Structures are given as C-alpha cells and as structure tokens.
Amino acid sequence: MSDLAGTFQHEAVAEAYRHRPPYPDEVFDRLEALITDEPRTVLDIGAGEGALARPLAPTVERVDAIDISPAMVDAGRNQPGGDHPNLRWQVSGIETAELDGPYALVTAGASIHWMPWQQTFARIVPHLTPNAQLVIIEHGPVDMPWWDGVAATIKRHSRNQSYNPAYSVADAIQERGLLEPTGTVRTTPITFEQRVADYIEQFHSTSSLARDLMSGEEAAEFDTAIEQAVTPYAKDGVLELQVVAQLSWGRPLAP
Template structure:
C-alpha cells in the first residue's frame, strides 16, 4: 500500500477510489494521503465499510453512486480501482477520470489473486461461476482498455506471494467484498447457499490436504498486481 500511495505525487494528495466496496484500499490509503473519496453504488457496501477499521477516519469521504455520473470534487492525484473497472461503462468512466486527474495523476488498477494453486482453483472456480451475480468471464482488462484506445499503461508491479491466514468466515467475507458476490446484490437466500457450498468445498480441500489449516486459520498465499497509467480523455 505504501508504493500505491507514492503514485500520488501532485499536491494536494487527494485520491479517488472507484467501486470501493467496503473500502479495503480507501481505508488503508487514508493515513498516507490528505483525502480519499471512496465511491460505490451499493449503500450496503458503503455502510459496511464505515464500520470497519479506518472507516470512520476524518479524511475518508464515503460517496454512494456510480463513478460515471456521481458528483465528485476533482482534481485527484490518484484514482484507484480494485477489481471494479470490469463492471463500469468504460466509454464514459475512463474519459471522465482523465478529466478529473491532476497533471501528473494516474489511474492505478489493483488486483488480488488468492485463488491458490491449480488443484484449489479447480475446486473453487465452479462454485464462483455458479453463484456469481454477473456473467462469469475471464477478461484481460489492460489489453481490452488499450485496444479500445482508452488507456496508456505506464508501469506494473507484482507483490507477494504473501501468507494470508483467514478463518473460513474471513475468507467468505473477502469473497462477499467482491462485487460479483456482494451480499446486497445476492440477497439472504442466495448468499447463504453460496456460503454453505464454499464452506463444504473448503472443508473438502482441507481434508484432502490441498489447503493447510493451523488453529482454525487457512494457510493461503496471496499475490497483488498493480498496473498504473493514464486514461484517455474525450477526443
């Protein structure tokens, strides 16, 4: 997160976190910059973020709305997107972000890979595909944005793998922080079915020795990818 904060070089160091969900990025960036505007169209996700550690920080402003048309207060030294650009209208969102960036500002796309080794992915992926609230598809986001002349890539970094030791319930909540599995979108019945199936698969993976568990905590490895660049404005 420190490196991400260093991408905000213009003064004032104000950050816009789009599709923020529960604010995993926004809450951790807040101590490093002057202000973070955290935007998400789900009021439920915003409210959950307020209750989490760092969610009540005085320099975090929670905003309910879609980045394509919500009222914002540019300029921003940095725009962050954590696994959220997939669900936006790129033809509207990217030019708007370009207009809101400070002269040296950039958009940073953050991805987390906690799918695990191939054997684990093979068991969990079908569960995700069955329960996803949006059509499941693998998209090379950066390639798509560049092919459509919406984004110029400046740099990439990969961090990890780092040890992640969630409880099963922590793991489930992490999945629900992803827009495809947001509780507010799934509803109580669908979310419970998703949780039950994922718990069962995780238990099977532990029993088969594919996932280790120490003191009720899963032993997982997480990699973070960071790509940053400049979105293109309206021609």
C-alpha cells in the same frame, strides 16, 4: 453483467466482503509513490467497503471514495479507519458522482470492469492533475494446492459462466484507447492465515456466488463442497494463504 453488479447492493454481500484477504502493505507503498502532483488527493472508484481508501486516507491529503452501493459504503464506514477525517464517502455511480478534484491518483480495486468505460473516463479525466495516474489493482491468494476442487465447485454454482480468469481489464481499457499504460508490478507474496469458515464466506462476497442468489440448500451444498476441498490442507481449522496483488497503471485518456 448488469444484473450481477446489482448483487453488491445486498447487505449480506457487503457483510461477507470483510472476509476477503487484505491488500499487501506493498500496494500502498506503490500507490503513494505514484502520487507526484499536488494536492495529494485520491479518487477511489468502486471503493466498496474501502479496503484501499481506508488505509490510504491517513497518508494523503484526502481520499474521495465513490461506490454505487449504500450497503458497501455503510460497511466501510463501520470498518477500522472508515471515519477518518481525510476520507469522504459518496454513494453514486462514478459517471454521475460529484467530484472535487484535481486528483493526483485514481484507484480501482476489482471494480472498474463493472463501470461504463466511456462515461467513466469522460467524467474523471477533466478532474485530474497533469501527472495523475489511474491504477487498477487485483489481488488474492495464489499457488493453492486445493484449488482444483474449489474451482470445480465454483463452476457448478457460479451465476457467471462466462468468467475468464485470463481476461485483463487493464489491457481491454488500453485497447479501447482510454489508457496510456506506464507501468505494472506484481507484489511480493505475503502470508495470510484464515479460518476455513471465513475462507468459505469470502466467496459469498462475489457477485456470482452471493447467498442471495442461492437457495438455502444450494448455499449449504456449496459451503460443504468448499470445506471438503480445503480441510485436508488446514491446520487446526486455519488455512495459510499466499496473497499477491497485481497493479497496472497509466494515464487516463478522454474518449
């Protein structure tokens, strides 16, 4: 897994990240509602290119966006909202980052499973406000009629053959005694239209399907198989996706 985590250092992976579907607006309404302390500062761990941090920044006092990958942070700085004055980027692992709390909210979007949990929680807990919550957010398209063909292609090419779609990182952290859960919610689906070519490219933003891990021949084979699986469901080269997010939150606990 540590080898796969290093894939996010690659510029091609950071570039492909922009093709992932957006978070539903409801996610940000939920996050803002969970901030009950002052100052209204947010720590976004494993921020990537800032899909959470950039929309949050204008609505709070400050967002500190921490990511270990210079390529991801550079991509985020160049995305809309990446230069907002309330947004501070830092290239670092969270366990050694320079933190400037107290933070009233900590967010982790598809990232905390890569981190050393003991060190991570030991690092962030002293920098939290009394009622601060850690929110783990996963999101993506659901109810895709073409998914069986796509899933079979992913299984053939993925560098992570131990992937378990039923695994819950929030439950695993709770079982380690590092999170006191207080809530969970699944957002209402939103419709997102995406070109087939961009839908294919977003798979290459993942650690296990990055182009850097494949030969040119394998990457072309993967792309063709995905295209063949989804094209019958596309209209004029565009897919209609239903995107949802799952938010799980609780009080972080020191190990």
